[in-house]
Amino acid sequence: MICIRLIAVDRRPTRLAMHLTDHDLRQLDRDALSRLGEEAVRRLAERLLADLKDARDRLNQDSRNSSCPPGSDSVYRQPRAGSERDPPTDTTPDEPPTVAVGEIEETAEAGDDGAPVAKAPSGAAAPAARRPGRQPGAPGFGRNQKLTVNAVLDHWPARCAACDEPFAAEPVAQAYGGYDEIEVLPADPNAPGLRLWVTQHRFWEAQCGCGHCSRYQPPRAVVLPEWEGARVDAQQMLGPRLAGLIVMLCLRYRLSRAKVQELLWELLGLQLSAELLDQTIRQNAGQVAPVEELLREEIERAGLLHLDETPWRESGLLLWLWVFNAVTTVVYFIGARSAEIFVNALQGGLAGCLMSDGYAVYRSYLNRIRCLAHLLRKARGLAEATCRHTSQVGQQLLDLLGALMQATQAARDGPSEDLAExxxxxxxxxxxxxxxxxxxxxxxxGEFCREMLNDWEAIIRPLLDPSLPLTNHAAERLLRHGVIARRLSFGTRSEQGTRAFALLASIIDTCRARKVSAWDYLSTALQAGRQGLPMPPLPAVSVGG
Structure with missing residues (x-):
């Protein structure tokens, strides 16, 4: 017996592929559309519309509506600098908020004086979100780790506060206070490794022959107005070297507070809270704040300055991280992307050349060099465009720019005649x-060609002096660390934290550029700041550096 199986055949037309490839788009232009019939144009338009919707949906995806990580969100969707940090209100602080008739519920409760107390309307806005960290009134947690004291250091008053006479050899004295300081010992060639050293500082009061009892007063540094809240004095639980190590771990090695806690426990057996680590960073920034003016003066005297910027976030606010790189001096600023940062940083002008990208703010400086790497990338993008005409012109621009770069680089190795000619x-x-x-x-x-014409003098300047750089890679490499830090931590959370990040990063990268220990300089500067002494000079450039 023969079994016959009937197979249903779908005779409906096969659906065309939805997406057009780059190869297809390069062949489509006005001439190609004019050769198509009306029905073919309609079908092509349907496919293009489907492609456009799909591309727009993928473009609008972020961490809120897809599985994309938060680090992939566009920074341009954040509120920009210069906008109101707090929503404006129509009432002044001295003026109570008005409530419209009918918004007060009839079931109002009576107050202490018998008068009815209005309840908030049902549609009223929710109270503001609580600030991060420990809330006021919360009990908190104290230190429960007890460390063995390795040394005791007594501090005595030098002279009587009343008669200004020195004390006798053995005055009547009594200890009235003190603190324990945890420090990391400097490296010992005979015993390498990190070691903790706990010093107990005791403060004494002494009685003078005149009868007055004077107390030792620990030194205290002057706190600048922008660093209010970051107490700076000699009574710190963490010594200068340990505090400098925390700064290096957080700023240079981009470790979170939790990872620094874990690392200190694993390596040193030391328990520190995340709040103490954050407070240490802000205090240290307040102590070394005067160094920023020294750095700014050095970039003004630089013969060559690389300048670049990248987006930065401060508690959701869109700011920009600027870097000023003068070969052996690095300065960071965080603020709005405007001419204000550029002008304020170079108050005394710039002695040398400025290497930058095509940001219009830099065009106010005439002695400028344009980064050719940016132009090459843009020309390569035009050469790879789906429009045939744009692709052809872009390839010509790319070839000409590449030839100019190769000629300039060749002139550095051999005798440079008149390269421009x-x-x-x-x-x-x-x-x-x-x-x-x-x-x-x-x-x-059109945008690329206009950009080339506007920056023409800055583009051809290396042809007049082949020793000048062709790219802005020096500044871009420095900003790469800031970009990684932004992706890991999503920026900073306060104005003081933003300023601390830029200031401490400037000191660390300047020391690295001069091939000296950033940890040693930070420790010395922190010790001077706690004693109320002037900041030590910036480390000199090492020989052969």
Whole structure:
């Protein structure tokens, strides 16, 4: 017996592929559309519309509506600097908020004086979110780790506070206070490794022959107004070297407070709270704040300054992290992306050349060099465009820029004659190409050509002096650490934390550029700040550095 199986055949037309490839898009232009019939254009439009919707949906995905990590969110969707940090209100602080008739519930409770107390309307806004950290009134937690004291150091008053006479050899004295200081000992060649040393400081009061009892007063540094709340004096539980180590772990090695806690416990057996670590960073920044002015003066005298910026977040507010790199001096600032940062940082002007990208603010400085790496990337993007005409022009621009860079690099190794005159034909062709397409209907091509013409003098400056750099990689490499820190921590959470990050990072990277120990300099500066002494000078550039 033969069994016959019937197979149903779907004779409906096969659905075309939804997505158009880059190869397809490069062949589509006005001429190609004019050769298609009306029905073919309609079907193509449907496919293009589907592609556009799909691309727009993927573009709008972020950590709120997809599985994308928060670090992939666009920083441009955050509130920008200069906007109100707190929502404005229509009432002044001295004026009680008004409530419309009918918004007070009839079941109001009576107050202590018998008068009815209005309840908040049902549609009233929710109270503001609580601030991060321990809340006021919370009991908190104290230290429960007891460390063995290795040494005792007594502090005596030098002279009588009343008669200003020195004390006798053995005055009548009594200890009235003190504190324990935990410190990391400097490296010992005979016993390498990190070791903790606990010193118990005791404060004494002594009685003078005149009858007055004087007390030893520990030194206290002057707290700048912007560092209010960061108490700075000699009575600190963490010694200067241990505090400097915490700064290095958080700022240079980008460890979170929790990981620093874990590392200190694993290596030193020391228990510290996250709040103490954060307070240590802000206090240290307040102590070394005068160094920032010294750094700013050095970048003004630089013969060559690399400048760049990248987005930064401060509690959701969009700011920008700026870096000023003068080869052996590095200064960071965090603020709005405007000319204000650029002008304030270089108050005394700039003695040398400025290497930057195409940000319009930099064009106010005439002695400028334009980073060719940015232009090469943009030209490569035009060469890879789906529009055939844009791709052809972009390839020509890319070839000409590449030829100029190669000629400049070759002139550094050999005898450089008149490089600008030698490359005059390529320069003329490049400029003519930009002038011809500066008003191109293709937006990206027109923008690039206008940018080239606006920065023409800055672009060709290395041809006049081949020793000048061609790229801004020096500043971009420094900002890479800031970008990683932003992705790990999502920026800073307060204005004081933002300022502390920029200041301490400036000191650390300046020491690294000069090939000296940033930990040693931070420890010395912190010790001076706690004693109320002037800041030590910046470390000199090491020989051969």
């Amino acid at each position: 030698q490359q005059a034909p390529n320069l003329a062709q490049l400029k003519a190409l930009c002038e011809r397409h500066q008003n191109s209907p293709f937006a990206k091509l």
